[in-house]
Amino acid sequence: xxxxxxxxxxxxxxxxxxxxxxxxxxxxxxxxxxxxxxxxxxxxxxxxxxxxxxxxxxxxxxxxxxxxxxxxxxxxxxxxxxxxxxxxxxxxxxxxxxxxxxxxxxxxxxxxxxxxxxxxxxxxxxxxxxxxxxxxxxxxxxxxxxxxxxxxxxxxxxxxxxxxxxxxxxxxxxxxxxxxxxxxxxxxxxxxxxxxxxxxxxxxxxxxxxxxxxxxxxxxxxxxxxxxxxxxxxxxxxxxxxxxxxxxxxxxxxxxxxxxxxxxxxxxxxxxxxxxxxxxxxxxxxxxxxxxxxxxxxxxxxxxxx
Amino acid sequence: xxxxxxxxxxxxxxxxxxxxxxxxxxxxxxxxxxxxxxxxxxxxxxxxxxxxxxxxxxxxxxxxxxxxxxxxxxxxxxxxxxxxxxxxxxxxxxxxxxxxxxxxxxxxxxxxxxxxxxxxxxxxxxxxxxxxxxxxxxxxxxxxxxxxxxxxxxxxxxxxxxxxxxxxxxxxxxxxxxxxxxxxxxxxxxxxxxxxxxxxxxxxxxxxxxxxxxxxxxxxxxxxxxxxxxxxxxxxxxxxxxxxxxxxxxxxxxxxxxxxxxxxxxxxxxxxxxxxxxxxxxxxxxxxxxxxxxxxxxxxxxxxxxxxxxxxxxxxxxxxxxxxx
Numbered sequence: 001x002x003x004x005x006x007x008x009x010x011x012x013x014x015x016x017x018x019x020x021x022x023x024x025x026x027x028x029x030x031x032x033x034x035x036x037x038x039x040x041x042x043x044x045x046x047x048x049x050x051x052x053x054x055x056x057x058x059x060x061x062x063x064x065x066x067x068x069x070x071x072x073x074x075x076x077x078x079x080x081x082x083x084x085x086x087x088x089x090x091x092x093x094x095x096x097x098x099x100x101x102x103x104x105x106x107x108x109x110x111x112x113x114x115x116x117x118x119x120x121x122x123x124x125x126x127x128x129x130x131x132x133x134x135x136x137x138x139x140x141x142x143x144x145x146x147x148x149x150x151x152x153x154x155x156x157x158x159x160x161x162x163x164x165x166x167x168x169x170x171x172x173x174x175x176x177x178x179x180x181x182x183x184x185x186x187x188x189x190x191x192x193x194x195x196x197x198x199x200x201x202x203x204x205x206x207x208x209x210x211x212x213x214x215x216x217x218x219x220x221x222x223x224x225x226x227x228x229x230x231x232x233x234x235x236x237x238x239x240x241x242x243x244x245x246x247x248x249x250x251x252x253x254x255x256x257x258x259x260x261x262x263x264x265x266x267x268x269x270x271x272x273x274x275x276x277x278x279x280x281x282x283x284x285x286x287x288x289x290x291x292x293x294x295x296x297x298x299x300x301x302x303x304x305x306x
Numbered sequence: 307x308x309x310x311x312x313x314x315x316x317x318x319x320x321x322x323x324x325x326x327x328x329x330x331x332x333x334x335x336x337x338x339x340x341x342x343x344x345x346x347x348x349x350x351x352x353x354x355x356x357x358x359x360x361x362x363x364x365x366x367x368x369x370x371x372x373x374x375x376x377x378x379x380x381x382x383x384x385x386x387x388x389x390x391x392x393x394x395x396x397x398x399x400x401x402x403x404x405x406x407x408x409x410x411x412x413x414x415x416x417x418x419x420x421x422x423x424x425x426x427x428x429x430x431x432x433x434x435x436x437x438x439x440x441x442x443x444x445x446x447x448x449x450x451x452x453x454x455x456x457x458x459x460x461x462x463x464x465x466x467x468x469x470x471x472x473x474x475x476x477x478x479x480x481x482x483x484x485x486x487x488x489x490x491x492x493x494x495x496x497x498x499x500x501x502x503x504x505x506x507x508x509x510x511x512x513x514x515x516x517x518x519x520x521x522x523x524x525x526x527x528x529x530x531x532x533x534x535x536x537x538x539x540x541x542x543x544x545x546x547x548x549x550x551x552x553x554x555x556x557x558x559x560x561x562x563x564x565x566x567x568x569x570x571x572x573x574x575x576x577x578x579x580x581x582x583x584x585x586x587x588x589x590x591x592x593x594x595x596x597x598x599x600x601x602x603x604x605x606x607x608x609x610x611x612x613x614x615x616x617x618x619x620x621x622x623x624x625x626x627x628x629x630x631x
Contacts, residue, residue: 072478074428074454082430098403099430102437116425116480118374118495121404139483139492144377167484168477168538171449172553172631178546183631199542199551201522202515207542208484210551215477217487282490288519289487301520 001227001258002237003251004032004135004158006113007068007094009166009241010211011043011191018050020242025054025061028251032237033058034094036068036085038112040173040212041078042186055091066094066133071114072169072213073099094135106130113137113160113239114169118144120151127155134158135239138165138221141286142233149234156236161223162250163241164196164209164216165280165289174210186212195244206278206302207290219280219290219302224257224271225264226284245275264295278302307567308574309598310368310467311591314346318587319356319367325591329366331399332356332580338386340372340401340423341580342497354393366396372421373497374402384408391416399445400424401480401494403438410439419467420444423480423494429461436464443467445576448475451628452563456570465573471590471612472578474558474624476538484537489519500536507532516540559621561609564601566626586615 005024008017024033035054037044058065069082079099086093086103093100093107096114110133117123117134126134135158136145149157160166175197176186190197196209196216206218223230223238230238238258240251253274257267272279282291282299292300311327313319322330333339335347348356357367369390375383383405390398391413398416400406401423409418420426420435422445435441443465446455459466477484482499486492489504506517514526516535523540526532533539533555542551558578560567567575575598577590593611600607613621624630 071481072425072427072449074450079428079430097431098426098434099428102430102434114481116374116402116494118402119377119380119404121375121380121408122402123404125403125407137483137494139486139495140377147377165483165487167487168482170477170552171625172476174551176631178544178551182629184628197544199544201540201542202525202548203522204543205521207521208487210544215484215552283483283486286490288490289483290520291490 001231001235002031003029003254003258004237004239005030005034005247005251006135006160006163006239006241007034007036007038009039009164009214009216010194010196011040011188012194013191014046014050017047018054020247021054022057023248024251025057025063028248029255030063030240030251032064032066034066034068034112038068038071038096038114039169039214040190041070041073041075041081043188044081065091066110067091068094068112069096069100071096072171073097074171095131101129104130108132111135113166117148120148123148123152123155127152131155135160139283139289142226142229142284143286145230145235146233153234157234158237158239159223159230159235160221161230161238161240162221162254163243164219164277165221165283166214166216167208167289168215170213170215173213174215175212178210217280217289218278219292220275220277221281222268222271222279223281223284224254224267225295226281227258227264229284243275243277249274307572307598309591309594310574310576311587312472312577312580312582313356313587314341314343314580314582316348316352316356318584319360321584321588322591323360323363323365325588326595327365327591329368329396329574330360331368331370331576333370333372334386334389336382336386337376337495337497338373338383339370340421340493340497341370342373343502343581346581350389350393353389357393357395361394368397368399368419369393369395370399370421371405372399372401372423374494375405376495380404384412387413387416397443406435406439406441414440417442421480422447422469425478425480427478429458432458432462432464436462443573445469447479448558449478449625452566452570452626453628455567455572455626459571466571467574467576468560468567468572469558469578470560470564470567470575471594472558473536474553474556474622476553488521488537500534505535554620554622556620556622558624559612560623560626561597561607561612563623563626564597564607568601590615
């Protein structure tokens with residue numbers, strides 16, 4: 001089982017973003033790293049100047065580097081930027097919207113978790129057009145993951161395994177709306193919430209998280225206890241999505257549990273210390289995504305915040 | 307511009323035909339369509355009869371097979387395509403790439419529309435569906451401004467269809483797992499959003515609380531109109547305060563935008579609401595027939611005629627006006 005570090009979904013300060021990847025390159029036991037702004041093109045210019053150095057450092061450390069495409073693109077400049085990305089032969093693109101497929105012209109590529117691949121026949125179609133790696137949508141249950149992965153042994157399949165789960169994308173910026181700003185003049189208020197802004201119900205129960213135009217889960221996905229099931233289903237990599245915590249330690253922890261160096265229970269306990277947000281894995285078991293299904297099959301739900 | 311109306315039952319389809327719809331969209335009574343509600347939709351036989359009935363009056367029928375095929379049971383979706391073709395559907399409305407591939411290969415003559423669930427929001431994405439599966443129309447997601455719709459319609463060689471009335475999706479359609487996160491049932495896989503089976507209303511200290519799955523979606527004071535607890539139109543809180551963080555409980559009504567949509571080159575206008583009753587269908591179709599006739603004649607458009615049918619009696623033009631964002 002390999003490890004992939006997904007793209008940073010949040011608006012991090014450019015220097016912090018750069019230093020985060022430098023440290024990942026030097027210390028994290030991950031095999032593949034997805035780089036690039038995938039949520040909001042307005043944030044892209046800030047990262048641009050650091051991307052070459054980040055890519056070089058990661059590649060120099062032996063990591064495979066993928067460049068992620070935007071999830072939702074509508075502006076001409078966004079389409080142009082994605083076309084240039086698709087044209088670059090220096091790295092493989094991770095496609096997050098089908099717009100990019102025509103731009104790639106059959107070139108080998110990866111497909112990210114934002115493309116709807118729910119069955120083996122869709123996966124086969126994308127494989128026939130050059131997809132060699134596929135990160136499946138986070139809401140897929142294990143039975144579907146197994147059915148798809150087993151049907152295409154030559155494609156590497158990946159599953160979203162750590163981090164706030166991306167649940168929706170919109171043209172409307174909720175961070176701007178909350179701050180009574182227009183999206184065009186958003187003042188980049190999402191940077192105030194580098195881990196997403198928690199959204200709770202009127203009963204004070206944690207529910208969702210806001211990240212500009214994106215809506216995420218309040219809970220943090222954790223498939224640490226489900227590694228054997230994923231392996232058995234034909235999954236070859238687990239995706240860790242960057243959050244505001246020690247992601248090097250998170251990657252090491254996943255590596256150690258995969259390698260059998262530490263037991264799942266101990267790993268789960270350590271993960272809660274590294275990142276105390278409530279964990280969820282319900283999607284894997286066809287339960288509400290917010291739920292956590294234990295190894296014995298108990299379903300736990302989020303509890304109200306203290 | 308073609309007026310496309312919803313039909314959740316054969317009776318509603320008859321009403322829509324009688325009211326003068328140009329085309330009607332509907333689906334089979336299983337998980338292959340995105341309005342998989344109990345007691346709704348068409349058996350195979352009903353579909354055949356209904357299409358024959360509509361055709362007698364010159365009305366087209368578009369069959370929505372617009373959920374994503376379930377792994378291990380793709381045949382159910384393929385069979386739905388076969389059956390729609392056999393029933394002489396004027397078009398199939400598809401979302402799943404694998405199902406589109408099957409349809410294009412097995413029934414190359416069948417007219418194929420790209421469902422709003424396929425999230426084709428720009429010319430490159432639309433071109434992918436046209437080049438790969440010979441799609442002839444794309445239903446645009448409710449995330450685009452009229453200016454963007456005009457630019458798309460100009461750039462692509464395929465018809466565009468837009469929603470003009472009914473429920474408003476705030477998130478890009480086909481890419482939303484909010485409902486699945488709260489209830490375990492998904493629009494993409496199960497064809498349901500904020501499913502009725504997961505909804506509870508209860509009294510709490512004099513206010514009415516609506517819940518979806520394990521989560522409180524809204525609380526209404528005494529006398530306040532209680533909206534259906536659609537997840538993205540609920541009231542929540544952040545450290546900044548409490549309110550409708552994603553969208554107010556309003557319905558889409560693009561009547562005032564129709565001149566702009568026509569100028570944008572849009573081919574078809576779609577009314578949402580396959581789960582709605584016959585009276586709704588009849589009234590909405592008739593009203594929009596009047597509106598379109600006024601538009602053609604250069605008369606002032608009758609606006610607000612449908613407010614009584616909207617959620618909380620409040621309407622929005624949604625993403626069509628750029629300021630919505």
